[in-house]
Amino acid sequence: MAMSFGTRADTRILRLLGLLPLNGESWNGGRSCLPAVQMALEDVNAQSNILQDYNLTFKYVDTECTSGMAIFRMFESLNVDPPYVMVLGGMCSVASEATAEVTYLWNLTQFSCGSSSPVLSDRKRFPRFFRITLPDQKHKTARIDLMRAFDWKKVATINQALEFFSAVIDDFVREVQNTEITVISQEIFENDPLTRVKNLKAYKVGLYGPKIVWIFFGWYSQTFWRNNLQGFDCGEEEMSAVVDGSFITEEAYKNPKEERGIANMTASEFEHRFYNYHAYDRKYESYNFVAHTCYDTIWVVALALDCTVREMDQRGYAKTLDMFTYADADVNDIIFDCMSNTSMTGVSGSVAFTDSDPDKIIEIERIQDGKREPVGLYRQDKDPSYFEWIEDAIRWKDGIIPRDSTYVRYEEIGIPPTLFITMTSLAGLGSALALSFLTFNIIYRNNRYVKMSSPNINNVLLLGCILSYCTVFFKVTETSSGTLCKVRVILFSLGFTMTFGALFSKTWRVYRIFTNKKLLKRTIKDYQLLAIIGAVVAVVLVVLIVWETIGPHMVETKYLPKDIYLIGNDAEVYPYVRVCLSEYSEYFAWILYIIEGMLLTFGAFLAWETRHVQAVRTNKVSSDDQAMSTRITTVGGNQTSELDANKPRSISQNIESN
Template identity: 30%
Template structure:
């Protein structure tokens, strides 16, 4: 009962506001307007202001609907998210089943209201327009065939975020989403996008302060149409315990993205051939400095009036002629005329160039703003590689010594190969000598490579030159080298086994030569010792020569030369 009384009251206000301007020759055309509760300031207040000024402009202009007076009947839904859509549908049915007859519906500023209302209104052939509903779902032409909006879909913000992220080369982003019950805040990134209205945005910013998610390491990206000083208004919000200083600390340097809401040059404003007066231009300047959404609401009403104006001309040429006041909720033909007239309109309005896409969405520019002058941080830890070079003198000395080392190693390899049969080289193993020489050459080459300036390396070789060996790969390389060494030792032992040889002292050698029968030969090689003892027991001079022969073999085995 209260809702019905409120509606009648508002209708009387709408009518009485225009009765003084009506002339006896003009026919009244009614359009419906849905808004949220008057107790909620902000968007609805701005939309109503822009709508009122646009209606004054249209009704005072002789080039737009000159035979008609355009009047809006307003009504308001509750602000309760649970009942808002139901209230709006109730108001829509009141509009439809009670007089006066509506020709068009200006949809709610809230997408939660606009979606169910516009879906139902299409069944009654009511064209719907909106200057602020931004849900991407409203772009569905099958579900909302008679809906148009002069405010872009939220998908345009996605393109703005993408451009911003590409510009700063940010790849990791957290998004804080608002729904009817919950917010989710992620801390796994330093770039945080917030999609929330003012009250919830204040709670998020306060939580960010309490959790130290702010400062030079973080960037907060917010919706740009939040009104100035939105973070300072916390009357009755028990969830926000942060002070004004705390809130400013979090928001210092934050970015905001919003749709361009006003023309950059009001002298370009041209409503499809209708030029505003100087008084109108002053009003536009005032609106720009005070309101964000008022320009969209203004252009929505003018756009609707121009569509009706063009439709009236088409209807008058029909046989028999028809007129806008003949419209009924069963008249799909006239609704289609109005829709086609609206689709073909182009104008430069208060909010800028007005042009609709194939989905009947506004095509618009974006504005990206930053609070104060904070520099953009990175989106995480970045690795920065710096070339650390020794002085040119040290590098030259290193190159020269390494080159000399390479030449010396090559010389050693040549000598090792040429004299590999000499006993002094053979006893040190020519093969191992060769490996040592090659290793030395490689070591000197590495010294030269590590001393090069990166600018001296061809670009195609930089990735190879700068590649790093990890701990795992380095460990595996060492293990492989150890296995190779073990294999080489095993093969060596199998081919040329090691033998223990007792080297006699100088006194033993002298005594053995002089008197081989009286010398203790226990220190001689076991096989040679047995041979010497046998021969010593079976014959004079032969035993001495046999002992000397055994001694000579022993000395040869250890590489000792006997002279004399």
């Protein structure tokens, strides 16, 4: 089908060829575009200051929104009809791609009022193509700035493996790589996204809620999440839960500002006139969103052609624009340059071009309470671009802006203050008591009864207790100092060795005297016991020095994954503890275990062997060596006999003085 209109007598005619999708099974948006084009032609031809002495005419053919039909009917018109100065269309991306690859061969500039395919931005492939509709890749800046506005620095993408979608996502990813935003995943599927996001069942896999913000293109239907759910095991309620809070970036098809543009009409005034226009058919009202851009398309063309007429006059061309032929490459260059530099404000908003694409206002919508609601504008038509938010339009869940990922908070599990205070108080009390005993031993060291208790050995025992008590005060759970770890290990090891070494040395002395079956006088002096204690302590000290030299103790953080818990919807708390560790702990610790274990085992043996010994009396004091002599006497009668092993035995300790 081919029709033309706009001709007026007694003027030079400039012919435009329109490629409109009017019929077919795909998209019939041309039905709403056609009345708007007719209105624009009437308004432009009525102007006396634009294209003076010229008259714009428009012939259109039905592309049926297919590449084959678009090519066929365009070729037919170009070969049969008088020359056209420009081609308008073809609204559908497939039709525009097919025709824009060849129109430049006729030295024609093509201008589309639709076609958002990103591939049409390729100047090498489509050298003479313009469009008034914002391509999908021009949304990338709005989306990146949207993420920055809410401090979102992580993004994942998913798209079908088609050139139309892949080009948009690839362009977005390239742009993001030059920012502080990180692309954590880029998923692509062919026909079934099951392997990527479980058939996009976001509700089933948990990809919804305050922690997940979806961003969609605006050309989806107003209730796309409720449509065509047959064959899915997600119901309308589940789908609504998934998309709730999602953002939508959409080209502003009509001027969001009530301002009068080149046609001296606001967007609202245009709509009123359009709905009452004689050629308007309400049967196609679902395509009404294209009417504003179709109307402005004619005005942009008129301004570009008016610029061309003036430029040809300035250059002194012998012929006028209505005499254009497909051999006039130089004239087409002027038309192309004028199109590139054309800018205006119309009923669809501000129109200006960057290469083949316009810089237009982007509407920001958000799905809230089950419907799409406008929340702001992205003024891409301004330099620099910026957001104009509608006050209080965004309603965040719980009044909190969601984070771009789960917020992780690390929480140290330390010793409870009450427990730490209790234990340090007890340790302090024990230390004070040990110090008081030590002071008593020193002050009354010459007292006969004190001397009988082997005060030198007792002092070593008390010092070992004090060292062990001191380890309680060194808390490594809330510090990063490795020195505290070293001090704690050394103090406890030496304190334990000194305490039990002193205790068992005294027991050993009793054992040696008790096992003296020949009843000989046996003297074991304190320095001998101190030498034994010193030897054991020296061995332990050597082990500790080698340990800290080869693999020193350091404070390390241990996380407790089994104890992770949530705070709200987007915060996780990771508990951790700080512990003292050494690279060779398992080796040196076992060495100490063996040494101390042998000490404890030997002490237990001595305790068992001397379990029946009783101290009976003391009668001598030795001040220098504090030697101990033992006289074993019978328990009853005047006769000396062998000790009965089955009865309690007695030891008379004489600590003599020189």
